[in-house]
Amino acid sequence: MTELAWRLTRLGGRGAVLSTGLTALAVAVATLLLQFAVAGNFAFAERAERTEWRAPVAAEDGSAMIATAVDYLGGDAIARVDLAKLDESAPAPPGLESFPAPGEVWVSPALAELLEGVPDEDFLDRYEGTIAGTVGDEALAHGGELLAVVGREADDAAMTTERSDGDMVSPTAIDGFDEGAPGFVYAFYQVLMVLATILMAVPVAVFGAAAARLTVARRDERLAALRLMGATPGQVVRLTLIETVLAAVAGSVAGTLLWTASTPLVALIPIDGGSWYVADLWAGAPWMAAVALTVPLLVAVSAVVGLRSVVISPLGVARRVRPKGLRSIRLVVFALCAVAFMVGTQVVSGSDMIVVAVLLGLLAATVAAVNLVGPWIVQKMGRTLARTARGPARMLAARRLSEDPKAAWRAVAGVAIAGFIAGSVALFPLVQSDTEPEATETVTATVAAEDADELTARAEAALAGLAEVELVERADPLDESETIAEVRATTSGDEVERVRSVLTATLAGDPPQREVDETILSNRLVGSIRVGVTVVLAVVFATAAVSAGISAIGSVLDRRKTYRLLHLSGTPQRVLDAARRQETVLPLALIGGSSVLAGMLITSPLIGAMGLDVSGVLILAVTLAVGAAAVIGAGAASRPLLRSVMADVSPRPD
């Protein structure tokens, strides 16, 4: 059976080879993108895991003390881990050869590079130590991470002063570094990555399933011939299935290999201020194999469903009848999902994993339901346009849309999803503020209110002649009975790092900050989200363009006889080109527009009325322009094929 299927493909002529090849190509692209989406989650998990040692579980009779802080230098934020040995059994932290002795500073390679040429009084003096070594990769989120591990005495103020920043670890006794909590940013990034996976995987899966129909559709006539020869329906289905699955397996293997080969390039995508270790993108053999197997399986299921809808009688092929109207239940399902998600974001609160998982599930359902409502809208639009069309191109396009709305939808589904994403993020303010030092700078350190006077006096003494020091006390906005004491030092922009170093060494606890420093980390986050959105949009567009191109080629092949006969009767190619272009552009305009609006609508309660900002509008505009161009361009790529099909005047080209 397999051999027969193979021979049928090989001897089936240009059309069979082309459509089987297209199926394989489509599956390869789908597999590549799915491997990427899956590996992304593992990559973030890997990074998160490597940061866990910095927040280990507390131990009652610990052998060491740990505390963390964020230091700033210019426009950079540097993660700091303070360590002090309590007894000799203190284990060496990951990435370090030994437990850092007091006065030893271990730096990450990126920090070592950053500190080249920076005078000690501008940075290193903060730790009152010298650089003892380099932190190894296994302790770093990524190669570009700025990290300093500082060895201290157990009674050093840095090891005894509470951190008021909730994201930092206050001095804690520990026994080891094996178990801990991942860095807070990475918990957040991991949720975003799941979100990105949903948004990428849905169109990719739709597209992969559509690829199967390519081979099936092209088989109609030959299947009828096989039935005439006496093949049973079961045999015919099996033959087609074998053919399709062979193509899908080849595509899936190619896609997986392609993914493996492209990991060094993907590793360059900067997230959280650094590119990736290539090994992080290795999801592991079981997962990669699972993806590589799932895709052909999906294709096979889709092929069986597609075959069932083709009535293969021995005499003649599937007969076309009036297209069935798609039922409006599709709209209802979509509306229910969307409303559930919007209500869900309003009603449930908190950041429990369960809550996040439920919300993500609802979002996935909504995105998947877009695939239900899309064809319905396309068909409604086609019917309306068919009634009002004046010219031949519009009429042909409109009838095609109402005849096969799912095919038209597949071509624009990617852009719809992209529009939805761009619409959602258009409302996020993604502005990055400038963090360069100005002429006059003030750094502020929060100190314990009861020691405020003494600490201020100490800071004044240390900074005499270097900066103006003042103590500001104000009520805690969260708890009016508490007082927040801040020591502020004002100096020139040139001296700010020196002042900061002195102040850091003098006042333990939260390192002094310029007001703008707080935005360094959020800038980094915003930058990462922007990169992430761009990557997701790129993936979705690649899907949209390839799927539009393949469905255009598929529709030309499907209708090659009719096109040829239309050409014989003098139909100009430009009318057919215009009709084919409108088949894409009309739903693109309507669905692209409404998906942007839907995206805005669905995230607006989540974000509140922050208003549009320039970068969001820019992303939106670029998305729509690139998306439309990609889809239209991919459709136009089948023009030479149409020309050759139309010009084929050999007496019986099939």
Next chain:
Amino acid sequence: MSAPMLTAHGLRKRYGTAVALGGVDFAVAGGESVAVTGPSGSGKSTLLHCLAGVIRPDEGEVRLFGERVDTLSERERSHLRRTRFAFLFQFGQLLPELPAEENVALPLMLGGTPRRKALGPARDRLAQLGLAGKEDRRPGELSGGEAQRVALARALVVNPAVVFADEPTGALDRATGDQVMGVLLDTVSQLGAALVVVTHDPLIAARCTRTIVIHDGLLHGGDLAEARR
């Protein structure tokens, strides 16, 4: 008999080394119907395509009302095929997603007539061919004979000078084929148009006013009896 509408002289066409037409002369007048018969691969379809301006002959000329056809550009020949010629094929020429009336109106719309105006003559033609009440059906909802009559209505809606038919009844049973052929011959002669039919079927050839036999790219007289032998 009136003067010839469509004439061809010394047509030669080769595909690679294979000779499809080896020097053919041809003429057909208005109201006349010519059957082109011959074995498979004899050059029947090539002759039809040359006459209709689908392909250009390597040598020789084709004239419609005395004007050269074969020297026109592809665009001009397309226009000619759309406005002065009409085609009827075995099957597959109707667009499956268009209702019958829109399939028939399509050639008029391609010529620039707005749809509303094009639908009138299209419905008239359909009614004339006994398809009143079925204007809204899609090709898949029609019987083979009905679909072929829709195709005929589409061919005739532009009031062509010459109708080219390539095995027009090949996909139909004998009775239906006879009926469609009868309608074809009747309506073409009513229009005063010329009809060129490529066919294998001697019974269809017998209903035409004249038969030519083509063999290895060469014409063999006009005698049906000779063709049968």
